Amino acid sequence: MPSNSSRDGALLVLNSGSSSIKFTVFRIGGEGDDIVTLFSGQLTGIGTNAEFSVKDTAGVSLARESWADRDTGGVAPLLHDLIAWIRARLPDLPLLAAGHRVVHGGAGFHHPVRVTDRVLDELEALVPLAPLHQPQNVSAIRVLAESFGDLPQIACFDTAFHHSEPAVARTYGLPRVLSERGLMRYGFHGLSYEFIARHLGETLPEVAKGRVVVAHLGNGSSLCALKDGRSIDTTMGFSALEGVPMGTRSGSIDAGILLYLMRQMGMDADALEHLLYHECGLLGVSGISNDMRVLLESDRPEAREAVDLFCYHVAKEIGALSSALAGLDALVFTAGIGEHSAPVRSRICSYLGFLGITLDEAANDRGEASIAAPGSLPVYIIGTNEEFMIARHAVSVLNARNAA
Numbered sequence: 001m002p003s004n005s006s007r008d009g010a011l012l013v014l015n016s017g018s019s020s021i022k023f024t025v026f027r028i029g030g031e032g033d034d035i036v037t038l039f040s041g042q043l044t045g046i047g048t049n050a051e052f053s054v055k056d057t058a059g060v061s062l063a064r065e066s067w068a069d070r071d072t073g074g075v076a077p078l079l080h081d082l083i084a085w086i087r088a089r090l091p092d093l094p095l096l097a098a099g100h101r102v103v104h105g106g107a108g109f110h111h112p113v114r115v116t117d118r119v120l121d122e123l124e125a126l127v128p129l130a131p132l133h134q135p136q137n138v139s140a141i142r143v144l145a146e147s148f149g150d151l152p153q154i155a156c157f158d159t160a161f162h163h164s165e166p167a168v169a170r171t172y173g174l175p176r177v178l179s180e181r182g183l184m185r186y187g188f189h190g191l192s193y194e195f196i197a198r199h200l201g202e203t204l205p206e207v208a209k210g211r212v213v214v215a216h217l218g219n220g221s222s223l224c225a226l227k228d229g230r231s232i233d234t235t236m237g238f239s240a241l242e243g244v245p246m247g248t249r250s251g252s253i254d255a256g257i258l259l260y261l262m263r264q265m266g267m268d269a270d271a272l273e274h275l276l277y278h279e280c281g282l283l284g285v286s287g288i289s290n291d292m293r294v295l296l297e298s299d300r301p302e303a304r305e306a307v308d309l310f311c312y313h314v315a316k317e318i319g320a321l322s323s324a325l326a327g328l329d330a331l332v333f334t335a336g337i338g339e340h341s342a343p344v345r346s347r348i349c350s351y352l353g354f355l356g357i358t359l360d361e362a363a364n365d366r367g368e369a370s371i372a373a374p375g376s377l378p379v380y381i382i383g384t385n386e387e388f389m390i391a392r393h394a395v396s397v398l399n400a401r402n403a404a
């Protein structure tokens, strides 16, 4: 158990999805405003058969329990028990705050914010912009606000980091009146890109000042163009559907396809939403799986086609973002596929010789931090940590408030 001092406390970071809640608990305070990860876990199967599991930073299991008995409607009883579990686990460390990953900050939220009743209403008003994710984010915040009213809560947005993008990158070729209604490119995975930008600034400051493309390749995938550590363009747009094909999402498709599906196949909004978010991408093309590992291990041609399509589009977007940056100084791979899949990185980079990129295949196979061949532009693998980024923001917001 960590040592306690009068300033020490625990911070809970929550990432609430439709059927799961991921959480990490940090110790904050102490010397130099340290942020130390204590343990992480998740509640899965919410709504049917909730299961609670927690691991420490070495991956050792601290708990694995069925919570089906309290999965009786909504997340409130589950969140109550999560907080009770944390408090019992850390009897000497008061819970000081909760930080939340919130998918959409709309046009208004450019920075993390301390949650008030007014903020909560504003977050709720953004539900139409992210109907699949925002409701879960908001409902977790509301449950904690109603049950633990004194607990400061900080909302951190996946869209906020992209606010630095120029209008030309944020605007669609739509009538102005629709852009003014908010039909613009917001971008997502911002907490991941912010983490990478800060990490580069701390470890490779010369690279951080340059033109960098970051490929966040996971179940959801996007890429971001960083110039001097700020986002200037990204592949996701109004929704998390735009850009490269993903695990189950289509990525960019001709909008005419939607008209065809509506007119010729009688699909309504719900059917389209289900198709585009859950039945496309790697799963749709392969007909086998949305999991890159399964596809790479399969010898079926459909699996190969799905992986090829993914790599082709990622490479194409790296080219497009290099144009937006007017050149490229470094490439970074991150997230589940980006960090762990050497064959995918290799296949993507096989398109990029024209940009001056050649991989050191042995270093790539070993998953080293720096994987470019001598004479190539630098290519890095950096592990992302959105939870840590949220913790950092939460501490800043709390400190700013204490100083005020």
Ligand code: ADP
Pocket: 217, 218, 219, 220, 221, 247, 290, 291, 292, 293, 294, 296, 335, 336, 337, 340, 341, 342
């Ligand atoms: P999420 O977007 O849900 O946070 P992750 O960033 O965890 O997703 O990435 C999940 C993806 O990473 C899955 O497609 C999984 O197959 C892939 N992945 C994880 N490890 C490997 C690996 N060793 N090789 C290939 N793909 C991997």
